Amino acid sequence: MLGEGVIRATAAEIRRDVGAARTRDPAAAGVGWLEILLTWPGVQALLAHRVAHALHGANVPLLPRLIALVSRAITGIEIHPAADIGAGLFIDHGMGVVIGETAAIGADVTIYQGVTLGGTGFACGKRHPTVQDNVTIGSGAKLLGPIVVGHGSKIGANTVVIHDVPANSTVVGNPGHPVRVEGRRPEGPDADWVHLPDPIADAIKGLARRLELLEQAQRDGGEVPGQAGLSNGAAGHVSRLGGPADVDRAIGPNPAGG
Numbered sequence: 092m093l094g095e096g097v098i099r100a101t102a103a104e105i106r107r108d109v110g111a112a113r114t115r116d117p118a119a120a121g122v123g124w125l126e127i128l129l130t131w132p133g134v135q136a137l138l139a140h141r142v143a144h145a146l147h148g149a150n151v152p153l154l155p156r157l158i159a160l161v162s163r164a165i166t167g168i169e170i171h172p173a174a175d176i177g178a179g180l181f182i183d184h185g186m187g188v189v190i191g192e193t194a195a196i197g198a199d200v201t202i203y204q205g206v207t208l209g210g211t212g213f214a215c216g217k218r219h220p221t222v223q224d225n226v227t228i229g230s231g232a233k234l235l236g237p238i239v240v241g242h243g244s245k246i247g248a249n250t251v252v253i254h255d256v257p258a259n260s261t262v263v264g265n266p267g268h269p270v271r272v273e274g275r276r277p278e279g280p281d282a283d284w285v286h287l288p289d290p291i292a293d294a295i296k297g298l299a300r301r302l303e304l305l306e307q308a309q310r311d312g313g314e315v316p317g318q319a320g321l322s323n324g325a326a327g328h329v330s331r332l333g334g335p336a337d338v339d340r341a342i343g344p345n346p347a348g349g
Contacts, residue, residue: 101141104178108137111181115201133182136168140176147172174208177224193217193237197224203248205231211253223258264291 112127112134113119119127127134139162143155155172163169167186170176174190179199182188187205190196193216194208206228210218220234223241229248234240241258251265260269268291 098145101145104141105138107178108134108141108180111179111199115181116183132166132168133185136162136166136170136182136185136188137176137180140170140172140174143172144174144176174219191219194219195221197222197226197242199225201227203228203230207233207235209233209235211236220252
């Protein structure tokens with residue numbers, strides 16, 4: 092059953108969780124620890140999980156899952172009793188956060204609302220993410236499968252992560268891609284999440300700009316940008332391309348009818 096050492100360790104983790112909320116949530120400035128315990132759903136969910144996890148580790152039946160169920164109903168945060176969560180986790184707002192059975196979270200991690208640490212498929216064993224220390228996960232991000240998110244990394248809002256994330260990197264997109272902002276990694280949990288770059292959108296914009304240049308060159312009758320590097324056959328093929336009207340005639344009558 093539960094020993095004095097387990098109870099003492101759980102109490103220390105709870106104190107650190109409350110301290111994390113006071114340090115990382117601007118709304119907690121000047122708020123007492125008792126008010127945080129009574130009104131911060133992220134702290135309440137962690138408090139319930141610490142107790143449920145200790146009971147689960149002591150092989151107490153049923154009760155850990157009942158505690159997790161009641162906690163989800165009250166806070167909107169679902170944490171499996173078996174999930175391994177380090178000290179200093181801060182869940183901001185927290186509604187819709189899901190942390191799966193085999194998930195492991197290191198120390199001083201920050202998670203915003205709507206985050207999922209989920210599995211893929213119906214495989215048994217380790218099937219949820221491992222999040223190392225000092226990671227920040229933005230609102231709505233989905234981390235799926237037995238991946239590892241390296242120390243100090245940042246996951247942008249609504250990012251879908253299905254591969255390992257290197258330490259000290261910032262990941263955005265679907266699927267997630269490591270990025271940098273102005274040549275450097277965004278620092279701190281208050282990084283400018285709104286203006287993180289989107290590599291997929293940037294690639295589409297580049298293709299659209301290239302298409303504009305090609306169409307302009309064809310209208311002007313000049314050399315298509317980049318055509319000089321083509322072989323004679325390829326360059327001849329490009330030069331024979333016409334404007335949009337030529338393309339319409341090549342494929343037949345206008346499908347709009349008439």
